[in-house]
Amino acid sequence: MEGLTYKQVNDAIINTLAPPRKFYFAIVGFFGLLFALGMSVWFYMIINGLGVAGIRHPVMWGVFITNFVFWVGIAHSGTLISAILYLFRAEWRMSIYRSAEAMTVFAVATAGMYPLIHLGRVWVAYWTLPIPNEMLLWPNFKSPLIMDVIAISTYLTVSASFFLIGLIPDIAAVREKATGIRKKIYTILSFGWHGTNEQWRHYGRAYLFFAALATPLVISVHSVVSWDFALSIVPGWHSTIFAPYFVAGAIHSGLALVITLLIPLRKIFKVENIITIKNFESMAKVILLTGLIVGYAYAIEYFLAWYSGNPYELAIFKWRASGDYAPAFWTMVICNSIVPLLFFFKKFRTSIVGLLVVSILINVGMWFERYVIIVTSLAHEFLPAAWGNYSPTWVEIVISLGSWGFFLMLFFLFAKFLPSISITEVKEILPTPKRKGSNNEH
Amino acid sequence: MDRKTFLQILGLTSAGIVSGCKTDTQRLIIPYVIPPQEIVPGIANWYASSCRECPAGCGLLVRCREGRAVKVEGNSEHPINQGKLCARGQATLQELYNPDRLITSQMRNAEGSFVSHDTEIAIKHIGNHVKSLVAQKSAKKIAMITSLNSGSLANCADEFMNSIGGEKPIIYEAVNYSVIKSACNKLFGKNIVPKMSLQDADVILSIGADFLETYISPVEFARQFAKNSDAKEGRKSVFIYAGAQLSMTGNVADKWIQIPAGGEKLFALSLLNEICKLNPNPIAKNFSEGFSADSVAGKIFISPNDIKQTAELLVKAKRPIVMGGLMCDKETQIAIMLINSIIGAIGKTVFLNNPLSYSNISTDEEIEAFIKKCLEGKIDTLFILQTNPIFTMPKSFRFAEALKKIRMVVAFAPMLNETTEYANYVIPTNTPLEDWDEYQPDASIRNYQQPVMESVFGVSSTGDYLQKIFKSITDKSLKNSPTFYDYIRANLNYSESDWKQILGKGYSENNILYSETPKTITASLPKPKIQAMNFDAIHFITTPSYKYYDGRSANKPWISEIPDASASIVWENYVTLNSKYAEMYGIKNHDIIELTTDAGSIEIPARVTPDIEYHSAAVAFGFGHTKFGRYGTNVGFSPLPLLGKNIWSPVSIQIKNTGKWTKLISPSDTDLQYQRGISQAVLLSEIGQHKKHHEDLNMYPKVQHEIYRWGMTVDLDKCIGCGACIAACYAENNIPTVGKELISKGREMQWLRIERYREDEFADYGNRYIPMMCQHCENAPCEPVCPVYAAYHSKDGLNVQVYNRCIGTRYCSNNCPYKVRRFNWFSYEHPHPTHLQLNPDVTVRDKGVMEKCTFCVQRIIEARDKAKDEGRLVRDGEIKPACVQTCPTSALVFGNLLDEESLVSKLKNNPRAYRPIEEYNTRSAITYLQKVVKDDYAPKKKNKV
Structure with missing residues (x-):
């Protein structure tokens, strides 16, 4: 970013919002259609019953809950980057946090669909909400699923607010250049921002407070999600390490997806000078750390299964590594804890190709991690006669693709409608321009 | 506006809104204008009747609600079944409500296809035809073949044929005991199948007689047998099973003597020989000369000691019985009856003065003579009453050819089957539950059958049709009675x-x-003929399936969906091969095998197991219908093409692996327990010794129950794995059947399943069973995880599932260690008129909700309310969930665990009591009692010592 001026930054970022080429519409349209297809298949499933999916007795949760946990995990990097790293004053976050935050909001929205998709009777999903009613029916707060409802809705609210607050000065900057209907919309979204000293002061405090509020959520939300499993008695789920294990895993996958998405983005928007290889290297270092934590968790799970002396636990863990789902298990181990070790080498941390390949592999691995945890544990519980293996049907696959369509459609829309890099914060880290007489270049 | 006007307007508008609402599902509720005297809406009527699924003749009580039969149960007073019923008996409702039953008469047109016709017209045609025959003095050309009846319908048929001058009706049953009949005739001069009883029997030897499945009177035998084994811990009754295949019956035996199929004769003769050495009898000695255990045992691959010990046991016993199965030929049955008479079984366990109705069945010779007549063109008109010989008679009888020769074949049947394919007229009849009749299972009992509801399809009874035909011939009525x-x-x-x-x-x-005093036998017996057995070839037997009997129950989906006791396979049959043999010839489970005999060949999937003797192969009979309604057609394979004249006789067979493969569908994943102690067994001498004590730890206060805490005990020593409980559960709780394909995907809906595990502790063969249903845990893992309280704990200890509240997260099922919860993956259909069978006291569940065993909460509530009305507590034994009610061996006991005096509480404290996965502290309400294995009969254990 050396040598950039405020104006250059301003123009470069606002230029990303220039009217797109046809190719852009094709892509957004494609993802939109994919999403619509997923939704129609969901509708088909609602009409016919969940039996059209592959879930079965005893594996009552399958790809839907896998996707849920996966997307919630993705959602974690955004807040990590924008809130925690903000509090730590890590400069490398400045250029990437906006996209990461957008990713968070969209990922939570995607994740939030899955508990609904997986419900047997989605039309009464609101019964999980504590709505006072004449029948005095109330949700069961002991149930981890209710904790989930609360955690996810809180997270969505906070991360969306944080996202929108962070956007205010930038939207104001865009507003200045926009015309027509766009100007009106940006005017509303900028909440009357004029860049006055007073506004900056309030904005700074608000952002700090939100960062402080969002920080514990990064830890707690995924901990709560992990309790969906840890609070049960299912061998392979019932474990105290699940909360830290899941949080680390969430950050692992979230950062990987940020890398996967930002590499093409910076190329397309030609902002390589703003989102630099240094940013990626820093993320790679964090990934290296989370990869080690996740690998440690895998190992410790086996130790606990053995140390507990619980034959059911032990049987599950043996079967995971050697049974019908062994390919999924080894994919998970290799992608999540072996492949990231490449980041020990600077060559890989700073190579775009290396970063892209590793980050994609981590995402594949993290998806399989959730799949392995959910499916293998349910498939081989206590009574051998009641065991049974699960594999998804076309319904689950199409709905999963549909959710990717949803996520990517939103992300592409975001990239064209909102500044995907924070103008304000990038300017903050630019060296203060030298005065040239009385001619201030601000 | 004052308050009154406001309310008036309010009332008017809301009335308008109400009348403006219409749904497609709107139905009219019409009160009875003149209520029928017996029917009170909401209150069940019970009618006594007789089960006609097999000739055993169990008594029934049929529960009717609002004029429709919803459940059958055993008549608790009835001397044969005492309230118990097998799975086939439970499923008799599906015969009644079978959607493929005929509504109109079928007449064959010139092209040879069926056309629906008014029954009156069909009857008239038939009557005119018979009338012309009678007028031509050719009444002898009229014949009748009927299933076994022994009451008024049988009389009516006899009288009908007699009055018009026709032949005496042929009584045909595929499962018949004519061999026993002729053996008794030869030995005792009595041409009967004697009544047998296991009441207090102390030594039981079954030579291939599957008396818990299909043999003579299975429910009665199971009931009596279980009572004997009740005493297993004290008086040691012994059951020895000698046969090729370890059937469901053989599985409960103390000892299995593995004789190859076809070796039954040598075994029986050598046993007789050994018994004569202990208890001399000149006739028997003469008959069995040269068949000493030492000379015979090697030929049938057993140890001579097995025969000698069995002989000794039988001779010493007070109330012994030896039963010979369907595969035994006449000489074998003579040997068996001789043994029975020498060891003093006659008059104690075998009753020659009480002939069973089976005695009335025509012998093969009579049937052959009849078919010969048909082939010679001597028969012009044949009435077929409720029987399906084309499905059960082997080709060598040439019955199909005979039917083609007959000018007019009139079949009376509730639905089309293989035999009606050869008929010119098919007259739809009522099923036994809609019909008047009686049935005498043996000379001591007469069952009465009454219509428990109006004919579902508006058809009449066979007797009425016979009357009508008779009237159109002679203008008179039989016994001057206008109706049946x-x-x-x-x-x-x-x-x-x-x-x-x-x-x-x-x-x-x-x-x-x-x-009675045992008869002295004076008959002179010719020396038995022994064909040298060639054990290079495998010997093949077929036995009636305990699910489908001779095939007549194959159209009942409840039965088809019960995993079979030997292999847990549904909607299918298979050839059973010995695992060592299969290994040698590279045959694996699910391989399609070609079986060939002199008569023909079939292709059928294989099942490999140690539960069959090395030189034997077996297929269950009753499968493979080609025409039997939507549920019965193309289920499994019929072994009929392989078989000789007597379909139950062993035949030698060639086996070829076709290289093809199919998947036999089983709802259970594995039959290994992995030392998890799910279904436990214990040596008789070690009862109560290896009990693990699990401390009752809990962070939370104990759940308090007020007056009742409902619970159950399941005695695994009594459970035989017959699946009657499952059928009863289907009937009582409106559980849908889902079919083979969905079961292969793990979508079966049974609330109660019987898990089958291989016996690996005390023997290398055999199965252990454990009925698994909701355990109604006190610390139920399913309850806290439900986000909406759909799963909760009632104050009388039930783990309740509220369907209306359930949103379908399925977490409860994930967290259930017993995996007994069932999810409604779809909305399941109940095709017309099967919906009439639905129990109005139980909700029919729709897609998206979880369900499970409720301990038949509707019965609990009914009894509790009744007790409350009478100002008392519920009595012990007053509530019987459907499974408990029907269990033929009374393995299941239900009651109040808070009542120290209740049977269930006492059984719970039995030293054999245990709970699977107890260490998870679910504090389940179901306690299992370990199966007992006698020390002397634990081959594996003995080897270890």
């Missing part, structure tokens, strides 16, 4: 009050002097 009901009344000649009383009771008894 009048005929019965005239036939039985009861006074009105006696009749009512007897109908209410469902049966009447004749006194039979049971204390």
